[in-house]
Amino acid sequence: MPTHSLTPRALSRRAFLRNSALVTGAAAAGTLLTACGSSSESGGGDGNGSMTYLSILPLETLAMAPELLGVAGGYFAKHGLDVELQPVKGTAQAIQTLISGIGPVCRAGQIDLMTTMSESQRPLIAIGTLYRGSGLRILYSKSDPLTKPEDFVGKTIGVPSEGGTSSKVVSLVLASGGFDPAETPRQVTGLTPGTFNLVQQGRIGGYVASIDTSNIVLSQHEDAGVFDPGTVVKSDSQVYLTTTEVMEKDPDTLKAFMAAIRDSIAAFVADENFDETIAKLREQYSFATLDDDVIARKSLGISRELWTGGDPNQPLLVTHEDAWLAGYQELVDAGVAKPGGDASSWFDNSLLPDAKA
Structure with a gap:
């Protein structure tokens, strides 16, 4: 029977302390990092493959399908990671806690990253594109x-x-x-x-x-x-985000995470009717849209088109510079982002499997 808990494992005291830090805000993060078992050197890992993934989305949605299957399907474990999926209250808090070192990676909208970077240069960088259109x-x-x-x-x-x-x-x-x-x-x-x-x-x-x-x-x-x-909107893609510090000090954890996400997405791409992937998700998770066969298949089908850009043969997760820059220009033209930013330096494909920077 599927579990109705959306947390992959029971909360330990360490996880409880981490959750408390997220609720009270990143101001407390510096004093709680040691209690959480995190290390600024490892970018949120504790030295044995454990890491916290900061989710801007609630876990009870198929928009989280790649990460949920990463846990339920064993793809994170395959790459030596024990990942805790930790919801946070929106992109602003995710970025704040990411910079504080509580977790090494989160997902964010291209729009939010570009507006943030155009207003004040932050130590952030996109390391892979998940949705190639609006989610x-x-x-x-x-x-x-x-x-x-x-x-x-x-x-x-x-x-x-x-x-x-x-x-x-x-x-x-x-x-x-x-x-x-x-x-x-x-x-x-x-x-x-x-x-x-x-x-x-x-x-x-x-x-x-x-x-x-x-x-x-x-x-x-x-x-x-x-x-x-x-x-009608070009810039509403979703990307995986990290800090330049984590990228420099712990690239192996990021490479393992992105490889696991790639494998998870590839499983959805290969599963024509989603029979195997839905069954695997249901072994561990239960929520309304996953439990309904019709809704689950329809939603995953739309997401698959967005993950692959309509071409299942193209490399997954690679950020394409022309689309990236076109998105930035759209934001500038609309007055949503400030002009003059070096948008080409805000992404890096080098941590992806079989991809070049």
């Missing part, structure tokens, strides 16, 4: 559709936080059509399928959700429609 969807009612940028003008859009990635993506959708993002108010809402009731009631025009949540809503409501921001 977000915007749900709306067919009675008042959101199918093109002009449809968003004057509508209130639900987002999980003020000024976060989702809100920036909405701004980029508007900017792509030449519209002022300020013309579209944002309201902080939940990300659950139940939030669609606010759309039906006319209280919001739509809201940003994950791929698997959008698939649940579409299956439950005939009046629901979905907009893919990636049809």
Whole structure:
């Protein structure tokens, strides 16, 4: 039977202390690193292959499928790693705790990395691209559709936080059509399928959700429609992020992590109907979108297209400079990122299996 715990193993005292550090913020991180068993020399490892992965996403979503299968399928263990998946409250906290040394790697949006780096040079670097398009969807009612940028003008859009990635993506959708993002108010809402009731009631025009949540809503409501921001936005990719210090002092841990993620993604790519990968995930995890065969297969199919860029033969996780720079230019043109940044220095492919820098 699958476990209903989304933590891969029971919390030890060391893990409890680490979780406490994440909740109270990175200000306490410096004094807690020793108690957590972390080492600034090893970038969050404890010398025996253990590491903390900082997740900006809740674990109860198939958007986390590569990392979840990395644990459940033994891919991390194959590469000598014992990985604890640790959710944090959004990208800002993930970056803060990453820099503090609590964990050596996290996932973040290209948008967030570029806006951060353009505002103040931070010791951050992207070491692999997971999603080659938007992992977000915007749900709306067919009675008042959101199918093109002009449809968003004057509508209130639900987002999980003020000024976060989702809100920036909405701004980029508007900017792509030449519209002022300020013309579209944002309201902080939940990300659950139940939030669609606010759309039906006319209280919001739509809201940003994950791929698997959008698939649940579409299956439950005939009046629901979905907009893919990636049809007009270039920069909404997702990358694995580390610090330059960890990259210099502990590249082997990062190489092992990226190799395990590559193997995990490759398993999804090779599993045509996801029979084996879904079964393996269910051995250890249980949540709504994973437990529903139709939703799980549909969501993983969409994600697979985004992981491979539609070409299963291309090397996984490689960041392509032309797409990377085009994304930065889009952010600059939209006023989301500051100009003049050396975006080419913000990524490095050298830690990937069979990839060149």
